[in-house]
Amino acid sequence: MTGRCLRFLAILLASFALLARPALAQQILRDAETEAFMADMSGPLVKAAGMEPRNVQVFVINDPEINAFVAGGQYVWVHSGLIAQADNVNQLQGVVAHELGHIEGGHIIRSAEGMKEATGITLLSLVLGAAAIAAGGAEAGMGILGAGQQAAMGKFLAFSRAQESSADLAGARYLSKAGVSGKGSLEFFKKLQNLEYRLAIPQEDSYGRTHPLSGERINVLREVYTVDPAWDKPVDPPLEARFERIKAKLIGFVSEPTQTLRKYPESDxxxxxxxxxxxxxxxxxYPQKALAEADALLAAMPHDPYFLELKGQILLESGKPADAIAPLREAVKLTNQPLISTLLGHALIATEDDANFAEAEQVLRNAVARDRENPFAWYQLGVVYERRGDTARAALATAERYSMMGQDAMAMRSADAALQGLKPGTVDYLRAQDIAMVSRAAVEQQRKKK
Known part of the structure; x- marks a missing residue:
């Protein structure tokens, strides 16, 4: 019976792991305009939460579900489905304020406390159940095990619901301090409530759930928001216009084209x-149709850097890299944004004109200096070094790329290859040493687990 008891414990702990650790395997959608918007939209809320805006980042994940979460560090992850379903920027601000409440409250770290308490209940029930079974009371022993598992899960779920309620109220404080209306927050909870109705989720009691019912949250927050001085403050028009742009481009990027064209017909x-x-x-x-839309945007705003980026991307990916350079150069000049710089570097390399490689190297080196977490930029920089015959730095760029992709064995081999050709004591040599050391340790740890 001991083996069976241990299996019960393993199943329970696995359930807690799934509840407490959101999956980060989805595709992260990186876009210069979206990241700039997210930083500006969340900045006042981050300051209201007592955090430094430059240390908090809001990222978008390609997932159609209406969800957002934090998973360690000062990062907020927002699903693309949530942005697509939000009616205005105020609703998105309400969601982000709630997630900042989790960060400020240290809820990811404190979740371990709830798991520890629940695990303690489970272990106690295992001991008592095993004792009852050993004494001949098999049925009583199984009852104790089942009750213990239920009590442990109830304990953890109650802990999770308390964290959610705490984050709701913290988010309300941040919105108030930033002078942002809570109407969007309530509107979004009503969207979630309608979803609960469609899924036939019982509305009487939130017991057995990780989150309070949306109706419960609306009732509590309505009392807070409606008396706040910012309640009747309208949505900021320029910020709302930016939100509508990034929402539209996101839908165009992640949705099936037929769905996008139904939502945004040519009459619009x-x-x-x-x-x-x-x-x-x-x-x-359909590159010509895509270019016609990009030209329509540029006719309205000739020097908008993100419209220039779009046109350059369409030209580049349609096999016209030389034509893509001019709009991308202007976009980089206007923003100095590393993601756009990477696209310009790609266009310069794709021309296969040796005269463009010096500029490509400069652009890409600047890009990775400002944003090291960009595997594609490192790949392109490696291509430049390889074409120049600088195999050591090509290997180092490859090591950087594999390292951030979590491919430790490949990172180790590339770093070791770089060390063979780099001058000892230089910045590049020391960086290759660091990657080799960290990757080798990770590879050894993986071997020990096998």
């Missing part, structure tokens, strides 16, 4: 509609 001549259709046509391999 607004900026967001042109944006969404440009991505839809580009995904459908």
């Amino acid at each position: 001549q607004t900026i967001p509609a042109h944006y969404a259709r440009a991505y839809a046509w580009h995904k459908s391999a």
Whole structure:
């Protein structure tokens, strides 16, 4: 019976792990305009939470579910489905404020406390159940085990619901301090409540759930928001316009083109509609239609860096890298944004013109200096070094790329290859040493686990 008891414990602990550790395997959607918008939109809320805006980042994950979460560090992860379903920027601000409440409250770290308490209950029930079984009371012993598992799960779920309620109230404080209305927060909870109705989730009691019912949360927060001085403050028009842009381009990028074109028909001549259709046509391999939409955007705003980026991307990915250089150069000049710089570097390399390689190297080195977490930039920089015959630095760039992708064995081999050709004591040599040491330790740890 001991083996069976241990299996019960393993199943329970696995359930806790799934509840407490959100999956980060989804594709992270990196986009210069979206990241700039997220930083500006969340900045006042981050300050209101007593944190430094430059240390907090809001990322978008390619996932159609309406969800957002934090998973360690000062990072907020927002699903693309949530942005697509949000009606305005105020609703998104309400969600982000809630997630900042989790960060400020240290809830990811404190979740271990709830798991520890629940595990303690489980272990006690295992001991008592095993004792009852050994005394001949098999049925009583199994009852104790089952009750202990239920009590442990209930304990953990109650802990999780308390954290959610705490984050709700913290988010309300941040919105108030930042002078942002809580209307969007309530509106979004009503969306979630409607989803609960469609899924036929019982509305009487939130027991057995990780989150309070949306109706419960609305009732509590309504009392807080409606008396706040910012309650009737309208949505900031420029910020709302930016939100509509990034929402449209996101839908155009992640949705099936037919869905995008239904939502944004050609009769719709607004900026967001042109944006969404440009991505839809580009995904459908209609480059001329995509370029026509990009040109329509540039006719309205000739020096918008993100419209220039879009046109450059369409040209580059349609096999016209030389034509892509001019709009991408202007976009980089206007923003100095590393993601756009990487795209320009790619275009310069794709021309296969040796005269462009010096500029490509400079652009890409600047890009990785400002944003090291960009595997594609490292790949392109490695291509430049390889074409120049600088195999040591090509190997180092490859090691950087594999390291951030979590491919430790490949990172170790590439770093070792770089060390063979780099001058000892230089910055590049020391960096290769660091990657080799960290990767080798990770590889050894993986071997020990096998």
